[in-house]
Amino acid sequence: MLRRLVLTAAASVAALSAAPVAAHADTAADLGARAGDRLTVTVTDAGEGQDGTxxxxxxxxxxxxxxxxxxxxxxxxxxxxxxxxAPVAPDAMCTMQYGGPATAHITGTWHGRHVDASFKRTDGCEISRWDSLVPVLPTTAGA
Structure with a gap:
């Protein structure tokens, strides 16, 4: 019984003493990732002078x-x-409106996370999603 108590106490001390180091490492990793945020934005059919990578x-x-x-x-x-x-939620209720043929694809890293997102202007939800990222995405002729 005494042996189990000593082993449990030793394991607890080891776990607690390692926690601040792990927290510091996560913070440093997050700052390092944010320092190098890089995205590639590919836009098609957005209007004259708007398309490209x-x-x-x-x-x-x-x-x-x-x-x-x-x-x-x-x-x-x-x-x-x-x-x-983030994509539009599958159960979202969106207005049936068409914002034009523009599409966009964004890939890369943002805040340490992988990004692979597609955008279009095929209904009210998708138009709103696009517009929330202007000027990351261009203002389109359909806007």
């Missing part, structure tokens, strides 16, 4: 994107815990 880098801001500072600022304003690239 653009690189977007944040922290530091750069890349071939037409408005990297505005795009990074838009993404940085997304509330903590909300995924700006």
């Amino acid at each position: 653009f690189d977007l880098e944040c922290r530091p801001t750069g890349g071939s994107h037409p408005d990297p500072a505005g795009a990074c600022a838009t993404l940085d304003q997304v509330p903590w815990g909300k995924d700006p690239f």
Whole structure:
């Protein structure tokens, strides 16, 4: 019984003493990932001068994107815990409106997470989703 108590106490002390190190490592990894956020944005059928494939880098801001500072600022304003690239919920009720043929595909890394998201303007929910990311995505002729 005494042996079990000593082993349990030793295991608890070891677990507790390792916790701050793990928390610090996660924080450092998160900051490192955010320091190198990189996205590739491919846009088609959005209107004259809007189509193409653009690189977007944040922290530091750069890349071939037409408005990297505005795009990074838009993404940085997304509330903590909300995924700006999340698809429309399958059970969402969306207005039946057409916003044009524009499509976009965003890949890369944002806040340390892999991004692979597609965008279109085929109904009210998809139009709203697209518009929430302007200027990451361009304003379209259908907007």
